[in-house]
Amino acid sequence: MQAAPIRELINRLPSSQIRDVSEIGLGMPGLIPLWFGESDEPTPDFIKQAAIDSLGRNETFYVSNNGVPPLREEIVRYMRRIYDIPMEVDRITVTASGMHAIILTMQALVDPGDNVVVVGPVWPNLRETVHIMGGEARDLYLTEEHGRWQLDVQALCDLCDDRTKAIFVNSPGNPTGWMMKAEEQKEILEFCRKRGIWILCDDVYARIVYDRHHAPSFIEIAEPDDLVIAINSFSKSWSMTGWRLGWITAPAALEEILAKLNEFNIAAPTTFVQHAGVVALRDGDPYVEDLVQRLHRRRDLVCQRLSSFRRVRLAVPDAAFYAFVAVEGVENSYDFAVEILKKTKVGLAPGSAFGPSGEGYLRLCFASSDDSLRTALDRMEPILDAG
């Protein structure tokens, strides 16, 4: 057949190494999959019921591009409650997931030749949204020192130039669980104010934290018209990965622009999914708190065992639901993840999926049952605790 004439940039998009490993394990009996960033719990019943109720009310029609008013209003209440900040509806746009919020944002900001500076190692997809728009993703990597992930704020600022449209920060971070300090946020905000650079803060793990109520967000320290776009998602805190619902908090000046981008991308997220989102935010705090308690216990369980293994080095995560571990002697984390999969039927994500600085690491998602986690650790012990 003739070669399909596709954009060279698109032909070059890498496939996800996490998906690649997981496909090797597809249908493997006895598999314990800890590779994806999702809890093994289905969505709680009260949220599913809210979707069913919405269908019963025939909420099956087109709705406003920025989202249905009850959800935008509930998000405003949520943001005020969690962050104790002023917030109005004109700053909120509902999106079909955090991922979708990111691609809309890149469509708004990135012309070919522009760049976005990214704090890594990080979830790889965000970098590809920059590439799709013809931009460059520039990486500033955290360093692991004395069991903590550290950010060099000056080095981050030094990476910015005249074509830098945004700094992207995912804190709490996937895969590291690193959490940015409020003082670091203030420094970066000051720098970006001077330079007219956007801050894109991916706050999807804001509630999955183990030593406080929520992670510090740029949205707490920014003025309403600062160049800050905060990205949020229902996926992690409310166990709604398959629902595809998220939101953007932006300066009110972007309300119309984001409405148009939603219109020209998906019109709006699924109507009755939005109405279920209202109930998730309104009634979901007890669920989120219970989930975080379970995850806290699992973090401790997993990190204690992993730390005891001779080949493993680990910075205990302050937040999110991943253990990101360096394994002695591993030069190719993809091959090693495949080896672990084949020998133990435990599915892990290779660190190289998160950029070159992730090489030598493996990511384990501990949002699974205690039993699954114990069995997985037992199975991996002979490999990871080898002398």
Next chain:
Amino acid sequence: MQAAPIRELINRLPSSQIRDVSEIGLGMPGLIPLWFGESDEPTPDFIKQAAIDSLGRNETFYVSNNGVPPLREEIVRYMRRIYDIPMEVDRITVTASGMHAIILTMQALVDPGDNVVVVGPVWPNLRETVHIMGGEARDLYLTEEHGRWQLDVQALCDLCDDRTKAIFVNSPGNPTGWMMKAEEQKEILEFCRKRGIWILCDDVYARIVYDRHHAPSFIEIAEPDDLVIAINSFSKSWSMTGWRLGWITAPAALEEILAKLNEFNIAAPTTFVQHAGVVALRDGDPYVEDLVQRLHRRRDLVCQRLSSFRRVRLAVPDAAFYAFVAVEGVENSYDFAVEILKKTKVGLAPGSAFGPSGEGYLRLCFASSDDSLRTALDRMEPILDAG
């Protein structure tokens, strides 16, 4: 506040004139809204029940980027049944609406400076997806002759140059109801084969036709590896506008690329919405046939009345659910739609929303109850039948 540094291309995106008119009518008591492209019927119960059943099975997790296997397989069966052609699952990608299928396609094909040739007057959003990617939309307008919309195939081909990546055809067309002939499709396919140009055929009204079973599609005459991308949607034929579900049929060579683009845009459409889509296709033929019968009656009702009005000229549509009427003496269709709205509380879409060749026209969506349509026509008669 400081000006938000947004891409100039994005700042220039027009707002939808249809949305603009509809906002004037928001909350108007007694309003009959015929401006949007959707039926006033809620989604049928058997499809809503399928979503509820899927939620009951806890289908709330992430799924494969190309769509859940049962839906891809059901789409294959549907395409074979409707078009009587060979079809395999590797050609199908599920998307979060027809709109979403179009933006993914433009991401795959359009570099800055490329162009897409578009048959108009046409639904305006598709043109904006080209602009978002930095491309140019070139319009070839149908002409209305002797009560029929006519395409000049040679003129269409003449608009293509070395930077033309695709020809976009929406047939049956919104707003005209024009249906492309199979012979015209063959000519265009031959031309595009020679030139290596993609054909993007927007087939979302393929089933809403009044003189045959389905509208002719490029997909029927193309070889599996021809450069043809067919776009489809659950919105119109199954009354699922608020669900956001559609699909792409493409050469198998694009399977991996479309998976990546879904991954980097939305991961995949809502999981239990996809499972409801299986049931819509499997059990939905009687619903679609009944819907088309109702629409057929309404087309005749609306077109007979409109044709009798002295100021109105109308090509009776072969397909889709719009009457696209020229009104004598109207130079600004937006102002006239506002006038009609204010004087009669009937909501119509201004023709200028569909490109310059739509100026002087109004679009009326007749997917409403007979009573609503009769009342709307009664109210408009004094204006449209003025001597």
